[in-house]
Amino acid sequence: MTTEQALTQQLINKDELLKHWQSHRGLSRKILAAFPEKELFEFSIGGMRPYQHLAGEMIGLASAGMNGFVTGNWTTTPELDHFDDSARLSTKEALLEAWDDVTEQIEELWPQIPDAHFHDVVKAFGMYENTVISTILYFIDNEVHHRGQGYVYLRALGIEPHPFWDR
Numbered sequence: 001m002t003t004e005q006a007l008t009q010q011l012i013n014k015d016e017l018l019k020h021w022q023s024h025r026g027l028s029r030k031i032l033a034a035f036p037e038k039e040l041f042e043f044s045i046g047g048m049r050p051y052q053h054l055a056g057e058m059i060g061l062a063s064a065g066m067n068g069f070v071t072g073n074w075t076t077t078p079e080l081d082h083f084d085d086s087a088r089l090s091t092k093e094a095l096l097e098a099w100d101d102v103t104e105q106i107e108e109l110w111p112q113i114p115d116a117h118f119h120d121v122v123k124a125f126g127m128y129e130n131t132v133i134s135t136i137l138y139f140i141d142n143e144v145h146h147r148g149q150g151y152v153y154l155r156a157l158g159i160e161p162h163p164f165w166d167r
Contacts, residue, residue: 014118017133018110021140022103023167028058028143029099030162031150037092039157051153054146055095061139063102065124066109069117069132074125 012020032040032055041052060076068074089095118133128135147164154161 014110014113014115017136018106021136022106024140024143024147025062025099025103025106027162027164027167028055028147028150029096029103031147031154032092032099033096034154034159034161035092035150036157036159039153040092040095041090043153043157045153045156048149051150052089052095054149055099056089058143058146059089059095059098059102061142063105065135065139066102066106068122068124069135070109070112 032051035043035051039051040055041050044050063076064074067076089098113132118136119131121129121131122135123129124135128138130138151161151164
């Protein structure tokens with residue numbers, strides 16, 4: 001192996017990372033879809049937020065994150081803004097639609113992130129300084145964490161959630 005080949009090899013490429021993230025998002029969507037409407041907005045255990053808020057956070061991070069990586073503007077698209085709990089996201093159907101909109105947004109914006117930008121340091125949301133790749137990995141970790149809370153909620157409600165390994 002030449003030095004040049006060694007320098008250009010990578011563990012995971014950009015497209016593989018996108019596929020990995022989107023497979024997590026697909027599973028998280030199944031967990032969101034499994035919630036009964038009322039419990040999605042009201043059910044809580046041990047002071048944790050209802051799953052609607054967790055899903056809203058995942059929607060907002062992904063939307064604003066992709067927007068930030070590409071444009072430097074770390075806000076969600078207005079119709080996906082989850083921070084104000086607007087009427088738009090007050091039903092399960094609306095949350096699922098917003099989830100799908102963000103999935104499309106990720107697919108649309110991802111190719112616009114230059115490969116070299118993944119190692120650039122950004123200040124996500126004007127507060128969190130890290131590389132683009134580390135910020136994306138945080139978004140995935142955050143989603144897995146909240147999806148785990150969703151599994152606990154569903155099981156407490158007597159609902160068998162989709163297998164975590166089936167992405």
